[in-house]
Amino acid sequence: MLRMAEALRRALNLGSSAESEEYTTEAGPPLLLLGGPGSGKTSLLFTAALEAAGEGRGPILFLTQRPLQSLPRGRGAVLDPLRLQKIRFQYPPSTHELLQLLCSAHEARGPAPSLLLLDGLEEYLVGDWGPQEVAYLAALLLDTAAHFSHQIGPGHGCGLIVALQIQEEGDSGDALQLSLLQRYFPAQCWLQVDAQGPGQHCLRACLDPGGQGPRAEWWVAFQPDGEMTVTPWPAQTGNPSSDKGSSSEGQP
Amino acid sequence: MAVALPGVTLPSVVEELLSEMAAAVQENAQIPDEHLLSLKFIFGSSAIQALDLVDRQSITLISSPSGRRVYQVLGSSGRTYLCLASCHYCSCPAFAFSVLRKNDSLLCKHLLAVYLSQVTRTCRQLKVSDKQLTDILFTKKKQEA
Numbered sequence: 001m002l003r004m005a006e007a008l009r010r011a012l013n014l015g016s017s018a019e020s021e022e023y024t025t026e027a028g029p030p031l032l033l034l035g036g037p038g039s040g041k042t043s044l045l046f047t048a049a050l051e052a053a054g055e056g057r058g059p060i061l062f063l064t065q066r067p068l069q070s071l072p073r074g075r076g077a078v079l080d081p082l083r084l085q086k087i088r089f090q091y092p093p094s095t096h097e098l099l100q101l102l103c104s105a106h107e108a109r110g111p112a113p114s115l116l117l118l119d120g121l122e123e124y125l126v127g128d129w130g131p132q133e134v135a136y137l138a139a140l141l142l143d144t145a146a147h148f149s150h151q152i153g154p155g156h157g158c159g160l161i162v163a164l165q166i167q168e169e170g171d172s173g174d175a176l177q178l179s180l181l182q183r184y185f186p187a188q189c190w191l192q193v194d195a196q197g198p199g200q201h202c203l204r205a206c207l208d209p210g211g212q213g214p215r216a217e218w219w220v221a222f223q224p225d226g227e228m229t230v231t232p233w234p235a236q237t238g239n240p241s242s243d244k245g246s247s248s249e250g251q252p
Numbered sequence: 253m254a255v256a257l258p259g260v261t262l263p264s265v266v267e268e269l270l271s272e273m274a275a276a277v278q279e280n281a282q283i284p285d286e287h288l289l290s291l292k293f294i295f296g297s298s299a300i301q302a303l304d305l306v307d308r309q310s311i312t313l314i315s316s317p318s319g320r321r322v323y324q325v326l327g328s329s330g331r332t333y334l335c336l337a338s339c340h341y342c343s344c345p346a347f348a349f350s351v352l353r354k355n356d357s358l359l360c361k362h363l364l365a366v367y368l369s370q371v372t373r374t375c376r377q378l379k380v381s382d383k384q385l386t387d388i389l390f391t392k393k394k395q396e397a
C-alpha cells in the first residue's frame with residue numbers, strides 16, 4: 001500500500017487505524033489535494049499532519065501563507081498536544097520566500113521532516129508565472145521532499161501533500177498550470193461539495209493514486225461545531241476491506 | 253509498473269534501455285550500436301546532442317555536505333542549465349517549450365545527457381558548501397525569469 005495514499009486514507013478514516021503497525025513506511029508518490037473554496041483542504045491537510053505526528057517518526061513541516069484560522073476538531077483523542085508539538089508551521093509570505101525556503105531546506109539542522117505539507121499553493125502562483133516557474137516550484141517541492149527522504153535513510157521516505165484551490169470552471173491559464181502540476185503530482189485527491197451527503201457541510205473526496213492502485217471515495221462531513229466525520233462512499237469499488245472498519249465508527 | 257509518471261519517472265521502455273546500456277558499458281566500456289539506434293529512435297536528434305554533451309563531459313554533479321545534489325549541464329551555446337536530480341526539471345528553454353508547454357517530447361537533451369552520463373559514469377563531480385548549493389538552486393530560477 002502506498003504510504004501517501006495511506007496517510008490520507010487514514011486522515012479520512014479517523015480512528016480506524018487500530019492496525020497501524022501494518023502500514024508501510026514507503027513514502028509513495030507526492031499527492032495533490034484539489035478542491036474549490038471551502039472544500040475542506042486545510043482540514044484534511046491538518047488531519048494528515050496529526051495522523052503522521054502520531055506515528056513516532058520525524059516532525060511534520062506545514063507550510064502555509066498564514067496561520068490556520070481554527071484547528072479542525074477531528075475526534076477529541078487526536079488533538080493531542082504531543083502531536084501538535086511535532087507539527088512545525090512556517091509561513092513564507094511570498095513565492096520568493098517559499099522558493100528560498102525550499103532551496104535552502106538542506107541547511108536546516110535537526111531531524112528531517114517525515115511529512116512536508118503545503119496549503120494554498122494557488123496563493124503562491126498568483127502573478128505572471130510562466131510554465132517554467134510553475135514547474136520549478138513543483139519540482140523543488142519534490143526535490144525538497146526527496147532530500148528529506150535521503151536524510152531519513154532507506155525505507156523511510158518523507159511524504160509530500162500539496163493543497164491547491166481550483167475554480168469549478170478554470171480558464172485556460174489555470175488548465176495549463178494544473179496540467180503542469182499534475183505532471184509532478186501523479187496522485188491526486190479531488191474534493192467536491194456534495195449537498196446530498198450526511199451532515200451540514202458535506203464533501204465527496206475521490207483519491208486517484210496515479211495509476212498505482214484503485215480509486216477510492218469517501219464522504220467528509222463537517223458538523224456545525226466543526227467536528228469532521230468520514231465515511232466510505234457507498235458505491236466504493238475494489239477497495240481494501242480495512243475500509244469496513246471505519247463504518248463501525250459510525251455517525252455520532 | 254506500467255504507468256509512466258511524466259514528471260517523476262521515465263517510461264519503462266526507456267528505463268530498460270538505460271539499464272541495458274549501463275550493463276553493456278560496464279562490460280565493454282562503450283555503448284553498443286543497437287542501443288544508440290534505439291536511443292535515436294526514441295529521442296530523435298536530442299539523442300545525438302545528448303551524447304555529444306556526454307562526450308564533452310559537460311555534465312557536473314554538484315553536491316553539498318547535506319547530501320543534496322543537483323546537476324549542472326554546460327549547453328552547446330556556452331550557457332549552463334540546472335537539472336534536478338530527483339525529478340524531471342531543466343532550466344533550458346527547450347524544456348519549457350517542448351516538454352512542459354507542448355508536451356511533445358519526454359526530456360530535453362540536457363536531462364537525457366544527465367541520464368546517459370550516469371550510464372557511462374562520466375559525470376564531473378563538484379563539492380560545494382550547503383550555502384553555495386542554496387545559491388545555485390535559488391539563483392537559477394531568477395536567471396530564467
Ligand SMILES: [Zn+2]
Nearest residue numbers: 342344360362
Ligand atoms: Zn534542458
